[in-house]
Amino acid sequence: MKRLLITGSKGFTGYHLAKAARASGWTTYGLESNLLEKSQLQEEVRRQSPFAGVIHLAGISSVTHQKHVDIYETNIIGTQYLLDALEICEEQPAKVILASSANVYGNSLVSNELTETDWPRPLNHYANSKLAMEFMALTYLDKLPIVITRPFNYTGPGHDRRFVIPKLVDAFVRRLGIIELGNLEVEREFNDVRMVCDVYTALLAKAENGEVYNIASGHGYSLMHAVQLLQRITGHCPEIRVNQKFVRPNEVHRLTGSPKKLKNAIGELKEFTLENTLRWMVDTYRQPEPGA
Numbered sequence: 001m002k003r004l005l006i007t008g009s010k011g012f013t014g015y016h017l018a019k020a021a022r023a024s025g026w027t028t029y030g031l032e033s034n035l036l037e038k039s040q041l042q043e044e045v046r047r048q049s050p051f052a053g054v055i056h057l058a059g060i061s062s063v064t065h066q067k068h069v070d071i072y073e074t075n076i077i078g079t080q081y082l083l084d085a086l087e088i089c090e091e092q093p094a095k096v097i098l099a100s101s102a103n104v105y106g107n108s109l110v111s112n113e114l115t116e117t118d119w120p121r122p123l124n125h126y127a128n129s130k131l132a133m134e135f136m137a138l139t140y141l142d143k144l145p146i147v148i149t150r151p152f153n154y155t156g157p158g159h160d161r162r163f164v165i166p167k168l169v170d171a172f173v174r175r176l177g178i179i180e181l182g183n184l185e186v187e188r189e190f191n192d193v194r195m196v197c198d199v200y201t202a203l204l205a206k207a208e209n210g211e212v213y214n215i216a217s218g219h220g221y222s223l224m225h226a227v228q229l230l231q232r233i234t235g236h237c238p239e240i241r242v243n244q245k246f247v248r249p250n251e252v253h254r255l256t257g258s259p260k261k262l263k264n265a266i267g268e269l270k271e272f273t274l275e276n277t278l279r280w281m282v283d284t285y286r287q288p289e290p291g292a
Contacts, residue, residue: 004204005051005093007031007082008058012158013099013193017055020197026204031058035078042085050091053204056082056098060126068125075129076136083140095204096144100134102152102189102214102257103127113258116150116212134212147207149200151215152257156193156277157284165190165226169278171238172230173285178239182246184227187220187254192272192280202266213265216257221274229275233282 004021008014009030018028029048033041035058059075079098086096105114106121122128134148159166164181171179199215207213224240231237259269 002026002052003050004028005031005045005048005054007035007054007056011057011061012156012160013196014057015158016156016193017057017197017200020194021201024201026053026201035059035074035081038081038084041081042088045082045085046089049089051093052095054086054093054096055200055204056096059099060129061101071125071129072132075126076133079133080136083137083144083146087140087143092144094145095147095207095209097147097149097200097203097207098133098137100148100150100212101127101130102150102216102255104131104134104150105255105257107253113216113218113256114214115258116214116261141210145209147203147209148212149203149215150212150257151196152189152191152217152255154189154191154193154196154215155281157281159193159281164223165278166281168226168230169281169285172234172236173282175234175236176238178241179227180241180243180246181223182242184224184240184242185222185253187222187256189217189220189256190226190274190277191215191217191219192277195270195272198270199262199266206266208265211261211265213262214257214259215262216259217269217271218256218259219274220254220256226274226278229278230282233275233279 002025004026006014006018006028009018021028033044035041060071086092104120104122104127105118106123106127120131122131137146140146155165161167161170196215227240
């Protein structure tokens with residue numbers, strides 16, 4: 001059996017990825033060590049190796065995280081410690097996939113879809129940390145088979161409700177009378193986590209070492225469009241208010257990516273409509289909690 005190391009396996013993406021990887025014939029192992037505990041991390045990786053593949057998801061993923069030093073330490077230094085641990089294994093993995101973020105592009109959009117060659121212009125500490133992580137990882141290319149991914153926004157059941165789509169779904173399921181949001185006209189891809197996980201498992205076999213790949217569909221939607229879909233799905237029409245405290249400074253207005261390079265590598269994507277994803281989330285959120 002192929003053995004896959006997943007960091008962040010207990011998180012939103014990691015949970016779904018482990019299921020998708022096992023369905024594709026992998027056995028999975030979730031890293032337990034803190035990324036910043038270097039000796040403990042190295043010992044765990046050494047003890048559990050060898051791995052045929054590694055997908056590094058762990059890190060701080062919130063743009064609004066208040067402790068900026070934590071973002072840089074975890075996303076850059078934590079990744080460096082992981083690569084150091086993999087480098088000294090007796091048998092190294094065939095592929096090491098690092099999750100960066102489409103946020104590195106900032107407002108650099110010069111066409112309808114961002115490509116991997118567009119110049120990054122990060123607008124917040126989270127995006128800066130991910131871009132710095134990418135450059136740091138380049139120093140390991142002669143030692144490890146590294147691939148970098150830049151996922152665009154995606155969601156699904158289990159997504160932290162601090163993020164806007166799960167926050168919206170939760171509010172509609174609970175039939176709140178008033179929902180407060182930030183800028184309703186920002187445009188994002190709201191891809192399905194199932195598509196993203198299928199991409200990760202395909203890249204383990206088909207990605208070229210040293211390359212950067214957007215994980216994107218090219219389909220962008222305004223937040224207001226998601227609201228209208230949820231109104232149709234639930235039959236509930238709350239009052240939508242714009243609250244200025246939810247409007248971010250240096251807001252990225254439009255963030256959609258070209259999937260061309262990704263499709264050239266792995267073939268056509270398993271795509272889901274936004275309505276399909278939202279219905280899946282609504283159905284999941286309506287189920288009673290275990291033991292309730």
